[in-house]
Amino acid sequence: MTTARDVILTRxxxxxxxxVPLPELPRLNAPRxxxxxxxxxxxxxxxxxxxxxxxxxxxxxxxxxxxxxRVNRVAMWEDRLLTQTRAALRATPLEVLDPWDHARESVxxxxxxxxxxxxxxxxxxxLVLDCSPAHPRSTSLLPPVHLAVIPAEHVVASLGDxxxxxxPLPSALTFxxxxxxxxxxxxxxxxxxxxxxxxxxxxxx
Amino acid sequence: MVVTTTYDRRPTTVFPMTKRIDFEQNSExxxxxxxxxxxxxxxxxxxxxxxxxAVEEIPDWQALRQHAHDTKAHALAHLDxxxxxxxxxxxxxxxxxxxxxxxxxxxxxITRLAGSSGRRVVKSKSMTTEEIELNDALEHAGCEVTETDxxxxxxxxxxxxxxxxxxPVVHKSKEAIAALLxxxxxxxxxxxxxxxxxxxxxxxxxxxxxADVGISGVNFAVAETGTIVVVENEGNARLATTLPxxxxxxxxxxxxxxxxxxxxxxxxxxxxxxxxxxxxxYVSFLTGPRRAGEADGPQELHLVLLDNGRTAIHADxxxxxxxxxxxxxxxxxxxxxxxxxxxxxxxxxxxxPIGAVLTPLFxxxxxxxxxxxxxxxxxxxxxxxxxxxELPRLLLELRSRVVRQRGAPVAERLFxxxxxxxxxxxxxxxxxxxxxxxxxxFMSAVHLPLPYPFSRWSASxxxxxxxxxxxxxxxx
Numbered sequence: 001m002t003t004a005r006d007v008i009l010t011r012x013x014x015x016x017x018x019x020v021p022l023p024e025l026p027r028l029n030a031p032r033x034x035x036x037x038x039x040x041x042x043x044x045x046x047x048x049x050x051x052x053x054x055x056x057x058x059x060x061x062x063x064x065x066x067x068x069x070r071v072n073r074v075a076m077w078e079d080r081l082l083t084q085t086r087a088a089l090r091a092t093p094l095e096v097l098d099p100w101d102h103a104r105e106s107v108x109x110x111x112x113x114x115x116x117x118x119x120x121x122x123x124x125x126x127l128v129l130d131c132s133p134a135h136p137r138s139t140s141l142l143p144p145v146h147l148a149v150i151p152a153e154h155v156v157a158s159l160g161d162x163x164x165x166x167x168p169l170p171s172a173l174t175f176x177x178x179x180x181x182x183x184x185x186x187x188x189x190x191x192x193x194x195x196x197x198x199x200x201x202x203x204x205x
Numbered sequence: 206m207v208v209t210t211t212y213d214r215r216p217t218t219v220f221p222m223t224k225r226i227d228f229e230q231n232s233e234x235x236x237x238x239x240x241x242x243x244x245x246x247x248x249x250x251x252x253x254x255x256x257x258x259a260v261e262e263i264p265d266w267q268a269l270r271q272h273a274h275d276t277k278a279h280a281l282a283h284l285d286x287x288x289x290x291x292x293x294x295x296x297x298x299x300x301x302x303x304x305x306x307x308x309x310x311x312x313x314x315i316t317r318l319a320g321s322s323g324r325r326v327v328k329s330k331s332m333t334t335e336e337i338e339l340n341d342a343l344e345h346a347g348c349e350v351t352e353t354d355x356x357x358x359x360x361x362x363x364x365x366x367x368x369x370x371x372x373p374v375v376h377k378s379k380e381a382i383a384a385l386l387x388x389x390x391x392x393x394x395x396x397x398x399x400x401x402x403x404x405x406x407x408x409x410x411x412x413x414x415x416a417d418v419g420i421s422g423v424n425f426a427v428a429e430t431g432t433i434v435v436v437e438n439e440g441n442a443r444l445a446t447t448l449p450x451x452x453x454x455x456x457x458x459x460x461x462x463x464x465x466x467x468x469x470x471x472x473x474x475x476x477x478x479x480x481x482x483x484x485x486x487y488v489s490f491l492t493g494p495r496r497a498g499e500a501d502g503p504q505e506l507h508l509v510l511l512d513n514g515r516t517a518i519h520a521d522x523x524x525x526x527x528x529x530x531x532x533x534x535x536x537x538x539x540x541x542x543x544x545x546x547x548x549x550x551x552x553x554x555x556x557x558p559i560g561a562v563l564t565p566l567f568x569x570x571x572x573x574x575x576x577x578x579x580x581x582x583x584x585x586x587x588x589x590x591x592x593x594x595e596l597p598r599l600l601l602e603l604r605s606r607v608v609r610q611r612g613a614p615v616a617e618r619l620f621x622x623x624x625x626x627x628x629x630x631x632x633x634x635x636x637x638x639x640x641x642x643x644x645x646x647f648m649s650a651v652h653l654p655l656p657y658p659f660s661r662w663s664a665s666x667x668x669x670x671x672x673x674x675x676x677x678x679x680x681x
Contacts, residue, residue: 004304008512012285015520020282023275025466102500104414104448124484133498137447160469169430171496175488180440184356186379187248188398193355193406195440
């Protein structure tokens with residue numbers, strides 16, 4: 001029996017003309033210096049808040065933020081960078097959702113999600129998040145606030161730099177540039193249409 | 206105020222009908238609609254300004270366009286090979302690849318996958334599923350289908366079709382949207398966009414949490430890695446591809462690109478051309494379904510590769526490059542015709558200059574032969590296209606095909622015959638010019654309507670009084 005696949009591929013082969021060369025990858029004219037200030041400028045322009053911190057101060061900085069914004073339940077990734085923060089959070093009345101508690105309803109009920117970012121792209125102010133059993137996708141998606149931690153040395157110039165540095169791809173590699181947004185109603189910008197209304201980055205220097 | 210217009214749209218049955226798209230009649234309705242004209246103009250001016258500032262920031266822009274053009278030309282020339290590679294890689298990552306020759310086959314396939322009656326389906330924006338009229342088929346099979354892009358959701362609630370690739374609800378005022386949400390969801394008539402968006406968010410969040418199936422489009426599919434790339438601003442595509450247990454991605458076969466690294470170029474071009482953003486809020490690279498131990502993501506990933514006329518365009522060597530389109534909408538935003546008629550006049554989900562090329566190719570010249578004439582051939586579309594599709598050339602080529610098929614109207618042939626004869630010698634031209642000036646002076650003096658076909662020109666214009674002497678008489 002001829003399948004749709006055979007029919008489509010046969011049609012394409014019959015129509016194939018002369019070979020066309022695949023162009024070399026261009027090197028984008030990306031800046032190589034002062035990536036951190038460029039990232040801060042561009043991420044801020046996209047609506048991301050940025051606070052610089054250090055590994056030592058991270059836990060207290062995050063707890064201050066969560067207390068100030070009256071967060072009750074926080075979903076968070078399991079990660080070496082977040083070990084101290086998690087331990088410190090356990091000592092507070094806050095409810096902490098671990099990756100294995102990420103049922104959709106419970107994450108949807110969280111007030112904030114804490115993740116790390118593998119890379120940050122300076123040219124576009126973008127965060128790059130991977131995905132694994134310890135790094136669920138919904139932590140950065142369902143809660144109205146997304147807090148992301150990234151070491152300053154992981155700021156790269158362009159998307160091309162990320163693509164050449166990424167090993168085997170995870171099931172989802174997510175690029176986040178500012179909060180969820182829409183301008184569908186009379187072109188009026190509105191934040192937080194489906195995803196987080198606030199995105200805040202802790203840049204570890 | 207509620208903008209109510211009925212547009213020529215294809216019927217909402219699962220059987221597509223071949224009704225001729227009457228661009229002139231459709232656009233007349235848009236032209237009479239003053240609020241629509243004002244909204245459109247503001248939107249187009251805004252989109253153009255945003256695009257320009259985003260493009261000026263990239264010194265290599267022209268080189269990037271050329272690269273994207275060449276990469277697409279290569280991918281299209283070797284499409285069979287890249288589709289097979291894509292299939293291998295997606296399968297290797299745990300996904301399932303399906304092939305569909307036409308809309309009917311795709312609808313049946315997806316309806317079967319989505320499963321039994323009562324299934325709740327959430328959809329993120331996809332032109333391709335509009336093209337195959339998937340929602341009707343799913344609803345016919347008993348599924349509950351919810352469009353989740355805010356604009357698409359509003360269009361669905363209103364029972365209409367999107368008016369613009371990127372801004373589906375650009376034809377509706379805030380007041381019209383407030384009335385719509387109030388009527389359909391039983392909420393108060395809020396008067397600001399923030400509140401209206403919040404209402405929609407809450408309604409849609411519930412749909413997401415209980416959905417069984419998520420359906421998305423595909424912006425790019427990477428043959429090298431089997432990765433599906435989805436670009437968006439709202440987060441609804443992330444939700445649709447993260448929460449339900451099944452994700453069905455639907456793509457035209459032309460969306461495949463060779464290498465992961467090519468995305469550096471395409472993702473620089475697409476957001477800047479579409480919305481003037483440096484990067485869209487969310488770009489998802491999806492490689493296979495959820496893996497062992499992961500807390501979320503779909504357990505099943507299905508990728509539907511749709512032909513539906515694309516292999517025929519692929520075989521048409523002078524039209525093939527139209528398949529390079531990455532659906533950014535930049536050509537719509539610069540088109541003086543689109544700016545006045547909006548998307549519905551084109552009678553298809555693909556509107557503007559690219560729609561005037563694709564719809565005749567998909568539906569046939571007898572159905573959509575008017576569309577290539579819906580252009581002033583000013584060339585702006587070709588200038589902004591991020592993949593350098595020569596839109597004016599394609600429009601002209603289609604026009605000549607239409608004329609060859611339909612034949613030119615008698616009046617046009619008569620005019621050309623007269624023109625050819627008048628231009629054969631200087632003496633004839635001088636005589637013809639004298640006659641024309643006498644007639645023109647008389648007509649402009651008496652203010653009579655001109656005879657057909659000139660009446661169409663003079664319907665909205667004054668006939669100018671000709672000078673006493675022709676230009677050549679004055680200079681000789």
